[in-house]
Amino acid sequence: NAGVMQNPRHLVRRRGQEARLRCSPMKGHSHVYWYRQLPEEGLKFMVYLQKENIIDESGMPKERFSAEFPKEGPSILRIQQVVRGDSAAYFCASSPLGTIEQFFGPGTRLTVL
Amino acid sequence: DQQVKQNSPSLSVQEGRISILNCDYTNSMFDYFLWYKKYPAEGPTFLISISSIKDKNEDGRFTVFLNKSAKHLSLHIVPSQPGDSAVYFCAASGIGGGSNYKLTFGKGTLLTVNP
Numbered sequence: 001n002a003g004v005m006q007n008p009r010h011l012v013r014r015r016g017q018e019a020r021l022r023c024s025p026m027k028g029h030s031h032v033y034w035y036r037q038l039p040e041e042g043l044k045f046m047v048y049l050q051k052e053n054i055i056d057e058s059g060m061p062k063e064r065f066s067a068e069f070p071k072e073g074p075s076i077l078r079i080q081q082v083v084r085g086d087s088a089a090y091f092c093a094s095s096p097l098g099t100i101e102q103f104f105g106p107g108t109r110l111t112v113l
Numbered sequence: 114d115q116q117v118k119q120n121s122p123s124l125s126v127q128e129g130r131i132s133i134l135n136c137d138y139t140n141s142m143f144d145y146f147l148w149y150k151k152y153p154a155e156g157p158t159f160l161i162s163i164s165s166i167k168d169k170n171e172d173g174r175f176t177v178f179l180n181k182s183a184k185h186l187s188l189h190i191v192p193s194q195p196g197d198s199a200v201y202f203c204a205a206s207g208i209g210g211g212s213n214y215k216l217t218f219g220k221g222t223l224l225t226v227n228p
Contacts, residue, residue, distance in 0.1 A: 004156070033215060042117075042202060042218035043157070056213050091156050093216075100145050100206055100214045104156035 002027070004094050004105035005074075012111045019079040019086070021108045025094030032075045033102060034067060037089045049075060082112045116140045117205050119219035127227055132190040134222050136203030139184065143205035147216065148177060148188045151200045160201075161188070193226045200224070 005024040013019050025032050030050055035043040045059040049069035060067065064082075069075040079086055089109050093102035118137045126132045136146075144165040149157035163170040163177045163186065170177050176189045190197055200223050204216040 006156075031214075035216075035218075040220070042119075042220040043204075043216070045215045045217065048213055048215055056215060059215075093156075095214065101147065101159050101162060102214070102216060103159060104149075106154075106156045109154075 004029075004092055004103055006090075006092050006105035006108050008108060009106060010109050010111070012113065013082050014113050015083055016081050019082050019110055019112075021077040021079075021090050021092075021110070023075040023077070023092030023094075023105060025075070025092075026103055029094035029096050029103070031095045031097065032069050033093045033095075034075075034077050035091045035093065037091065037107075039088075043091060046077070079110075082110075084112050086110060087112045115219075116143075117203055117217050117219040119201075119203055119222050121222050122220070123223040123225070125225045125227060126193050128195055129192045132188075132193045132197065132224055132226065134188040134190075134201050134203075134224065136186050136188075136219055137184055138186075138205050140205070140207070140217075141184070142207045143217070145206045145214075146177070146179060146186050147204045147206070148175075149202045149204060149218075150197075151202060151221070157202060190224075193224075195226050195228050198224055198226050 034046040047067045048056040064080045089107045091107045093104045095102045147162040148160040151157045179186045200221040202221045203219040206214045
């Protein structure tokens, strides 16, 4: 009964490189949410996806950030041309249909040098 | 614009006593509230939730109280144990948005339970 899995756990990138974060939801969960936590802050909603659909991306920066949840495989959060301000912990959460409680993965800590 | 506020960054209590963590919200569209616990370098763990149609929900040592008119909720932990030491996040959701239950989080309260 694996929980939400995220990889990598730690990711170091230089400015201008691409960061790719992966999330495998819990078995049976069809809803995936991505959140970002900056230092000393709470988690901030970024995007909500169902299989092959982006439902709400109101929390995503307009440029450089994208997300997908393909029919097969994990959900991916992609950050192009990273900048130092992108350094944060990125958490993925999943839930089954019709459930409000979300179950979080361990997070990916992105450091941009 | 902080829609969910946890005004106490930290709280320290003695083992065996009650811990009370507070949370205020401003958005009247929120109708479901959750508490998460987070250890360093881990993801948040769901603790307990409450719907706006209730004013209290209890699960073992954890009780959440909701005062809708004051837009205030609190989490009570009795008795507190050293293993409860963690950051506690209050989160809110608006059920009215179809299946989109995105959560709005407070900044968290660091609870330290001293032996």
